[in-house]
Amino acid sequence: MLVIIGADEYGEKDVLAIMDGFRENADSWRDLLKGLKKRGLTVPPELAVGDGALGFWTALRDVFPDTREQRCWVHKTSNVLGALPKSLHDKAKADLQDIWMAETRKEANAAFDLFVETYGVKYEKAVAKR
Numbered sequence: 001m002l003v004i005i006g007a008d009e010y011g012e013k014d015v016l017a018i019m020d021g022f023r024e025n026a027d028s029w030r031d032l033l034k035g036l037k038k039r040g041l042t043v044p045p046e047l048a049v050g051d052g053a054l055g056f057w058t059a060l061r062d063v064f065p066d067t068r069e070q071r072c073w074v075h076k077t078s079n080v081l082g083a084l085p086k087s088l089h090d091k092a093k094a095d096l097q098d099i100w101m102a103e104t105r106k107e108a109n110a111a112f113d114l115f116v117e118t119y120g121v122k123y124e125k126a127v128a129k130r
Contacts, residue, residue: 029059
């Protein structure tokens with residue numbers, strides 16, 4: 001199932017498109033995104049947030065090349081925690097939240113560097129997750 005949810009400047013969300021897709025491939029996403037254009041989306045989205053489905057990102061670049069991309073922090077956190085021992089999950093989750101909840105880019109970069117320093121030596125695969 002492919003779903004696109006839009007949000008306006010006030011944070012109000014609406015389902016913009018939904019359809020069955022073939023294994024979340026780029027062609028399915030491309031059809032869905034082009035359908036939005038055909039139905040009147042004249043201004044490209046400023047930002048797209050999504051999981052790790054490669055097909056979505058490929059299609060987005062084809063249909064809306066100027067739209068900025070951001071990986072969903074829920075999915076990213078889940079992937080990182082999946083590569084860590086369960087005993088570290090609570091601490092690592094809090095450390096990851098320090099990154100995405102930082103008030104400035106500088107603070108986010110510092111929290112990221114601390115995360116890499118804390119977990120990178122012993123859990124390199126977790127730190128490398130996207």
